Amino acid sequence: MTYVVTEDCIKCKHMDCVEVCPVDCFYEGENMLVIHPDECIDCGVCEPECPAEAILPDTEANAEKWLELNKQYSEVWPNITQIGTPPADAEEWQGVPDKFKNYFSPNPGDGS
Secondary structure, three states: OOEEEOHHHOOOOOOHHHHHOOOOOEEEEOOOEEEOOOOOOOOOOOHHHOOOOOEEEOOOOOOHHHHHHHHHHHOOOOEEOOOOOOOOOHHHHOOOOOHHHHHOOOOEOOOO
C-alpha cells in the first residue's frame, strides 16, 4: 500500500502534508502535489494533515488512476521537503468538482 494525492489537491496545495512526511516523498507541480509511490513508507501521517482531504491510501476505490498520476509526475516534478505557502485562494477551491479535467497543470512547481 502507498498513499496518493487526488484531484482535491489541485489549486489548493496546502502542503501541511509535506511538513509531517518522514521520508520526503512529496513532489510539487504548478498547482498540486504528488507522492512518489516507491518512496512512501505507508505511515499515513500525511492523510489527516490535508485540509482538502486529497490524500488517500491506494486501496481506496478509484485510487488506481491517481496512483499512476502520482508515479508519473513524481518522476519529473521537483521534490519538496518544506512546507510552502498555499495559494491565496486555496480555500475557495476546496470541493470544486472536475478539477483534474478543468484545471490540472502538468508543469512542475518551483520546488520551494
